[in-house]
Amino acid sequence: MSSPFPTGDRARRLALTSGVFVLTGALLAASAATAAAGPAVQHPGGTSVAATAQALGLSAQEELVVKDVIKDADGTVHTRYERTYAGLAVVGGDLVVHRAGDGTIKDVTKAVRTPIKIASLDPKLTPTAATSAAIKTAKAAKTAGAATSDAPRKVIWAAGGKPVLAYESVVTGTQQDGGTPSKLRVITDAETGRKLYENQLINDIAEGVTTNGGSQAAAPDGSQVAAVGSGASQYSGTVGLNTTKSPTGYSLIDSVRGGSRVVDLKHRTKGKGTVFTDADNKWGTGSPTDNQTAAVDAAYGAAQTWDFYKNVLHRNGIRNDGRAPVSRVHYGDAYQNAAWDDDAFTMSYGDGANNQHPWTQLDVVGHEFSHGVTSATAGLQYSGESGGLNEATSDIFGTAVEWYANNPQDKGDYLLGEKVFGDGKPLRYQDKPSRDGRGSVDYWRPGIGDLDVHHSSGVGNHFFYLLSEGSGAKDINGVHYDSPTADGSTVTGIGRDKAVQIWYRALTTYFTSTTDYHDARQGTLKAAADLYGANSAEAKAVDAAWAAVNVKA
Template sequence: MKFTPVSGSSALIGAVLALVSSTSNAADLAAAEARARGHIAAESARTMHDAQHSYAARDVIIDDDGTEHVRFDRQYKGLRVIGGDLVVHSHADGRFKGNSQTLAKSLRLSTQHKIKASEARAAAVAAHGGEAQKVSEKVIYARGDSPVLAWEVRVNKAQADGTPSELHVIVDAASGAVLESWDDIHTAAANGTGTGYFSGNVALTTDLVSGTYYLRDPSRGNTYTTNMSNGTTGNGTVFTDADNVWANGLLSNTATIGVDAQYGTAVTWDYYKNVHGRNGIANNGVGAYNRVHYSSGYNNAYWSDTCFCMTYGDGDGTTFNPFDSLDVAGHEMTHGVTSRTANLTYSGQSGGLNEATSDIFGTMVEYYAANANDAPDYKIGEKLYKSGTGALRYMYSPNLDGSSADCYYSTIANLDVHYSSGVANHFFFLLAEGTAGAGMPTSKTCITGNKLKATGTASLTGIGRSPAAKIWYRALTVYMTSSTTFKGARTATLKAATDLYGTGSTQYNAVAAAWSAVLVN
């Protein structure tokens, strides 16, 4: 996502905020932004602000009681600060209520580089392969303990299973060392065996144009579904139909998978709108779109911010069926929600939280749909396997997949983000359902010193899915920032529980207990 610098004669003066809110008008949003900018300057010791900093507002949330939460991206001496984003919390009456940020130290560094951009691109390609884009951006990298001047290099390549990769590679501008990388392609990380499943008979809203029906939904931001016909480039062709009766549930009919994808998009849209008041993935009323029948024998699905779309493979037909089950659709679109709110960097602990957020809301979408053909559960992608057993991930006991972590430990950031996500997935299950919820599988708590597998027998009582999901959504959209860690997520969810239910409430205490149960204290 490109960063647009704020123009003006002062570091704290910017253009009127061009964001859309379903509950606030443009004047309210602009006033909230202006107040927040004033607080950034007035509370400079807390916000790490000085005259070298400037800000671009990315999102505004205004609560019913007048509390305002304005999210900013930061620049230092005209350079984008990765890990410098902050959220200012204040009230319409002018009171400053605090701020959320990752940046822990004031920025005091030169912007003169020793390593050229061309050298940084060479270092990125040497480390990761692929082809570097010709233009690289000089940035301040502040996700680590000590901020440094760096180059952000974009590298395009293909992963081993055919998934396209859009890497952000951070190269130290003084030493040429590769500091970190993450991918703009967020996948469902398919592995294992099982059975495919489709949504069955569902209602669809389509678009009639000159006597032809298009698989496009005008009531949900014109979200639509295209047929890639096993290609890997371009946007595909929108599915059409003569009588508005689509497909027959058989894989031999190419529109069958299109129906599943379109249905998944519609249910996810409805879940976010009706449960959280969010008007589309970007909260601007614009629908994302689906590309199905991507590549040949492709065992995966992914979200891309570049196209603002979901892409689904057909599976290999032996181990896997197509990859557009309902929870996978909700998972992929949630990556888009995350990128437009906390924007959790897809690396380290923040990457694990990014993946967990998609698993959490993919599961909540499944429960919201209550589709008899796909009974909701806390398994991710269980309908993808032809064998009828297994799942990609198990939120109630993440280590059942053999790789995910049930519990937090000091070096968990070294795990792949799909596996470190287990900590937050496990937390969410314990928060919502407890250790032995009615009709739920038993979930164990963690014991200090045990890294991956939970073995404790302590008893927790869940608060229910709806309160748990509302707490996570508010934490994501109001308190988390791009480099939030698991411990930071504990703080964010406790703040969210306080906002929604009060300090010391049953819900607040349950959040604290569930995090402690996965060793995040």
């Protein structure tokens, strides 16, 4: 089998180093003001942020804020920026500047190309009216307990095409399924009061699954040292676990992997949770009736996901800063879902039907972790086609984690969450997404962005399977697949490992917050050309796989 990685000179040219500058929306204006008031901010290539803004022809009222930098071994630098206008965050104003080693701008990837120009920054709508409108939107989405604790943020909304002054509100509560927390982001026109956009900030793996339905907890006091224990998981057999030893026993904290920890929510949906502890460093029994078993699966999944990103994609955690999120198990009562909360930096897992099938399978953990990676890089909006791509990205890397782990009890496959329902039927199928019978689509079509993001993700999932394995019927690792194509073409796969490298390169270098499927085609073509050559078999396969899911030039 050929190597999934570029070799020779191309490998040396494309070996990646990365520095991450994470700035949340609330910090954008302050950060921009600091950059403007202080010394000129430099980034790789020696060019100041102000000079870059000038070179791009931005107005005097616009500022760029560095979010992420990737430097190729040949000196090419890809700098991802957020943008402000008169000190206000520009939502949809993100862009990536691609510079040669000498600082020359080679290309720019923009979320939107419309110039930012606002006639007046004085809103006609009051903040109170904007809050009321946002709560009304949340109630229409059947959010229980809809409420806001903060005043709306004044922003420039550019993602819709024409930039307008707007308010951004976040309405909290509980989603329609009765268990999943809700953080509904609502953008309201500050001139007319019209709703411009809404999207969910809680990223979950399932849509509308029936349910009956914090923050980081402190580690134990006292001296602590790394230890190695063993755990009996429900889905992955007996596994090794990195833990932390203190005078009072062992805690499920992995100091080797960024302080990754697992906490028990004890069937609540709020609160800090309690770090799991144990006297003999032997965790769980493999049965869901043992409280520690779900924690074993979560800890093992988090470790395998961390190692996948580090060893395969050379990424040091979600934000590339070496810090791990908190895993929260026993979330809610019989909650059939798992969710990522970017603000809280947590992954939460329900115990599934009858509290007997925790949603802590390997690919589910990889899925949730990957939502954080998407947020830290492209920031794909969780709505419309970009939302489908966001979900597909988590499915793709969740699948890749399962193959990477090479666990005999949970073998690699192209089925998402096939163990969590207890009947062997997966949540999603990547070879033919429509097999789920719940609305996932196999091919792109106009209006696909109006679907639930878990269903529109089918296009990205299908592309990935075709690029990895090709079309038609085949048995892989004991599972039968039969992947069709929209145009009746035959697609030859390049192997999963190469497909993963191409998708990650595109996500971190060419995707933006508003990337749709046609933009994704261009981004992955560029990524394949970077990694393997513009006329390579890999680049041609990317083009063929997109055509096979009806995404064409």
